[in-house]
Amino acid sequence: MSTTLALAPATQTLPAASWSSRALVLPPLGNLDAYIRAVNQIPMLSAEEERECARRWREQQDLEAADKLVMSHLRLVVAISRQYLRYGLPQADLIQEGNIGLMKAVNRFDPAQGVRLVSYAVHWIKAEIHEFILRNWRMVKVATTKAQRKLFFNLRSLKRGFKADADDDAVGRERLTEAEIDTVARELNVRREDVIEMEARLSGTDVALDPLPQDDQEDHHAPIAYLADQRHEPTAVLEARERERLSSEGIEHALAQLDERSRRIVTARWLQVKDDGSGGATLQELAEEFGVSAERIRQIEAAALKKLRKALQAYA
Structure with missing residues (x-):
């Protein structure tokens, strides 16, 4: 998302149905600080002006x-954004x-309820910011259920409270104790399992599968290099099939090119194992079998x- 913020001129005429979904646009102000200064200079509406504007929007669009x-x-949104x-x-x-x-809040605001827009809008502003954080804080979404969302936005502050009350022996400890897990679960009305799972998620970090190597890293190994499954890579599959063919049909073809004595010696030395599993026949054992020297x-x-x-190379 671009960091340029703007508000559509009030004179722009758009269908009422499209207003609630259009982006807020101010003339380009250069940077965020300029935007914040600009919105802080916009005058606040009095209670009567607010009711009149809300009535005109609800009744006349x-x-x-x-x-x-x-x-x-808009200054309210800036103030709330600082909390996150x-x-x-x-x-x-x-x-x-x-x-x-804020736009959604204005679209639904009913002045007849007797509350100011600022009180009503806080919920909608925070809800949109919460959704944005959950979508973008990690590559993998960390909170999907109501309990997980509650934990995501409250667990860190509770942990800081535990650290503030900790004794010297607990200084430097990051993980929650069993008693602290029970306290969090009770205060937020969630299961212990949810607390443990969320703490594990928040303590992890995202790792790029293929990050750019740093200048001082001569031997760079990205996770993608050792996480990739090469078993089904086409070249590896073909090489495996070729090795299998050579180790079966190829060996059989090559042995057929030898005389009987040579074939017996090679087979006994390299292709057979003794009953005790100690390997092939020794030179001395074969020498005694054929009546020659080792x-x-x-x-x-x-x-x-x-x-x-040579026979295998010709066969391949």
Whole structure:
């Protein structure tokens, strides 16, 4: 969302049905500080002026009256937005969302209820800001149920209260104790499991899967490098199939190119395991079987393996 804030001129004529969803626009003011100074200079409406504007909007769909109600309360949105700066989101974005909540409040405001717009609008402004924070604070949404939302916006302040009351032995402790979990659950009327889950979510951080390497990082390994599943990558699949083919059909074809004695030596040395699982036959065992020296068996084995490699390369 852009950080430029603006309010549509009150003279703009739009259908009444479209007013509640259009963005608030002020002529470009350059930066957020200029916007805040500008809205603080907009005069507040008296109670009588407020009732008259609200009546004109409800009965006649008078856009000029609605704009006056909105303009005179923009400073309220700025003040409320400051309460949510700790979530690390741009204040300009918080103000934009709060302005939408203010417009919704004006659209629904009934002066006959006997309350000022400022009291009624606070709820709508905060609701829009809450939704914006929950959508944008993390890549993964952290709060979806009513209990989780209550915990999201209250757990940190409660934890700060626990730290303020903690003794020296608890200094530096971040996690809630069992007693503190029970206290939070009781005060907010939520389950202990909800408190534990939300604390775990808030204590985690987002990690970019493929962040840009820093200048001083020669050996940079992003999470995407070790989280990727290579089992179904096309090249890896083809390579696995080729290895399997060579280890079955290829070996069988290559062995067929050897004479019977060479094939027996290679098979006994490399392709068979003894009953006790100690590996293939030794040179001495094969020497006794064929009635030759162990050195001769080694020479036959070396020649056979060389022939096998050539046969496998030709087969591949």
